[in-house]
Amino acid sequence: MGRACVIFDCDGVLIDSEIISARMLIEALATRGVIIDLPYVARHFLGRSYPVVMAQIRDEFGLDLPPSFEDEYRDRLLEGFRAGLKIMPDVAEVIGALAMPFCVATSSSPRRAEMSLRLVGLWDHLDGRIFTASQVAMGKPAPDLFLFAAARMGFAPADCLVIEDSLTGVAAARAAGMEVWQFTGGSHMTGLDLQEPETARADLRFASFAEFFHIAPDLKRQA
Secondary structure, eight states: OOOOEEESSBBBTTTTHHHHHHHHHHHHHHHHTOOOHHHHHHHHHTTOOHHHHHHHHHHHHHOOOOOHHHHHHHHHHHHHHHHOOOOOOOOOHHHBBBBSSSSEEEESOOOHHHHHHHHTHHHHTTTOEEGGGGOOOSSSSHHHHHHHHHHHOOOOGGGGEEOOOOHHHHHHHHHHTTEEEEEEGGGGGGTTTOOOGGGGSSSSEOOGGGGGGHHHHHGGGOO
């Protein structure tokens, strides 16, 4: 495989947002009588789009949440992001020094992706190269989103390197025929069991973006 384009996931990779999202969702569902915990969120929701999450809740708990629930949850999430969202350490330096094109492929809605990336100062570096699950028929773990991003960027799947945190995202990248690294440095990954099925096994794992160019110095732009 070549490495001509880097495709970043957003939540849990560029921004340390998954722990905030998980806590907000747990609190919001509790008001509707659905009691879940962080490990449940990690197993069933991490890396998946909002409609898929709602389908899981409907199937497992028999609860069909009204449209107003999404608006209420997203409003609370915005408040949580404004209060505590942080960019992942060293990721801005990596983006700024990459020797090749890059983009973002995220399960977040376009509104949430823009809002969160603006909050941490990354939006101007990525505007026009952010692809969301709303643009494809099937979200992760299907390969559609990564294949769409690669096509829009003008690269073959085999020439793309994906940076993901969730097993769902890793599985999607593998299904797309792309090299994939799993980033394990997000706050939501602390204490998680990273046992993965063969279909969601990354080519390598790394816990800090400070290691990125030590792992692959050829990806760094030469001064």
